[in-house]
Amino acid sequence: MGKEEKIDRRKYIKYVGAGAAVAAAAAIGYGISELTKPPPPKPTTVVTTVPTTITIPTTVVTPTTTPMPTFDWRQCKGESIKVLGVPHAYTLGLEPSIPEFERLTGIKVTYDLLTEMEWRRKMAIDLSTGAGEYDVHAVGLSSIPPYAKPRWLEPLDPYLEDPTLTPPEYDKEDIPKRLWDQVRDPIHVDHPILAVPAGYSNVCYYYRKDIWEKYGLNPNPKTLEERHEQHVELQKALRREGITDQYAYVTRGARGAGMVDWTFALYLANYAEEQGKHRFPYLWFDEDWNPVFNDTQGVEALEKYVEHLGPDVAPPGPAGYDLYKVVESFITGKVMAAQTGTDHQPTLNNPERSVIVGKWEATWVPVKRLELCSTWIWGFGINWASKHKKAAWLFILWATSKELMSKIGTRICPTRLSAWEIPEYKQPIPPIPPNWVKHTKWAMANAEWICPFIPEFFEVDDYISIAVSDAIAGARKPKEALDWAAEKVREVLKREGYYM
């Protein structure tokens, strides 16, 4: 047997030290080469577009299976593209029709759906590295400013204006102008369109029609407080009947950029309304970008949000409720009312998953001005580093065409006006609830953009969401939590050059 060599502590430290020295030497070498690169310019001033209210015209279209029949769909035949999205109404509704696109164009599609938090990370890595792994990315409103700044998304105006790529039958005007305006680059002066709106959503209030009728509750309370009182009464009534595993109400409480903030933003806007600062960015920041969401109204908003998710109405542990858990608890009949996005209608009416098909309705969240119901758009954008941009565009063109959106209309929450004219929506056919249609169409034309959509959104919004989630979980008092978040947000904005 050979002699065993012992590694003592000195040698161990020596090896670790040698490793660190090699690492440092390589890093310094690389650093010198990187230092020769030109420094990045100062942060650009954020230009925000405040949407204006418009009236929705009505357009009727007969659904067909082949969109724009005279268009050359085969121009990228033989190519392959990859699409990355989130499992929301419009991506799920679209999925079964993808083989039709492949037959129509000869383009092979790989379609990946990830949960919202994972999608954000995957998308950021793919776009920032220039890997070009995914050609088409699902783009939410909150992604536009962060991805516009480094120009990670291909401007789509040249595609929309080129008749060989977009035929007149595509009818761009069928998607309301205010939706197009919201997917424009807010940073650079030319404000190009960065995504095509495919799915609409806003915050609404879902409730169990049968339960509301049974207990004689008012589906349209005037204020958030009045609505909460109803929830308290409902839960008491359930307990009186010996039902201990059902709860009156839940909404989002979980941490994450774009998670709890979307529903909390309505509360913030509601209590800031009296100050006349309900519009973005003033309910979050003042004119000099100092955080103001921790002011008196902000604290009141969070106190109410926490109170309205108290144990007298909500299931245990509301701080762990993300959008998926909220929807799941509503469709399994565990909660009787939920405040979340309108685009969950297809899930709520999916008989394979939902026990409440035909038993629910949707209405406005009773905030001081109904327009504060926080608009949201899911769109499709093209990766700047994609090697199949034309093929990617053909996918977007097809996915947002009149014909397809009308065909899959009830499986999505469409952005095209013509898709709202299909029989199921026009004279709502059960289980589509009439008030859900009315509310969503109204919101598409009137709902305002109230979330802090700035290039630093992911960081800023995560801090705010931590504060809200902490307050719900009882880890911090609302004032303390918001002060902490305001300080963190100030640090981020200072680092990014908003102020000295």
Added chain:
Amino acid sequence: MKMKNPPLFLLPSLIVLLFITIFPLAYVFYISLCDYVLYRANPYPIFNGFNNYLVMVFDPEFYYALLRSLYMMGLALAIEFPVGLIIALSIQRITIGKSFFSILMVIPLALPPVVVAIMFRIMYNPIIGVFNYFLKMIGIAERLWLDSVVEVIPSLAIVDAYIWTPFIVLVLLSGLNSLPKEQYEAAMIDGASSWQIFRRITIPLLMPFIIIALLFRIMGLLGTFDIILASTGGGPGTASQTLYYYAYSVTFTYLNFGYGSALTVVLLYLMVIISLIILKYVKIM
């Protein structure tokens, strides 16, 4: 035959090592010395010395995350080691079904941690979860588990123990099987009790195996990420945000690669320091 130039034969493996270990480490270290935020107009790393490390010194979240990591590590080890040792001793003593139980032990290790985390997330659910169902049956108040700022870390430690206790069992079992019989026979002839044999012979002889298992678990626990991501996402609030998860959030959610890399480098050195301390005190090397 004597080789003329033996170091030359090491070259292929050194090149591989350079690319898969040294270069990534060097790159992360370099990035940690840069101001590098991806969503900027020109997202290039700009050398800024030790500024990220300076920011870390004044960042309370770093300390909270570090404490949570150490808390979770302590809790998980406190479950995994005693339970693992008891199971290993039990399996060693049984005569029938030894192989069966050894194979059974491998199942949690074979499951992807994300799957286990999702499984536990369902079992921990305060309304429909099986844990609260059993607690209710025996008259104990229901818990919030992952949804409570107080209970979340212990709950995650239980998930980690479920996955990794079998690893401890396998390492200790292989150690127990390799122990020399002579010392046990001599101790029994001298009239030593079972406890004395366990304390004076088994544990000292098993120590190298315990240390190996401990080192692996410390490194694993400081790097726990998958079960946190799949079950709590660092929440509620930041209650389950460990140092590794914080580094991940800063890097991939906030897209601040400079500061995220600095956190990773510190974590790496933390692992090395803890390993050195353990090695110093137990004098295995």
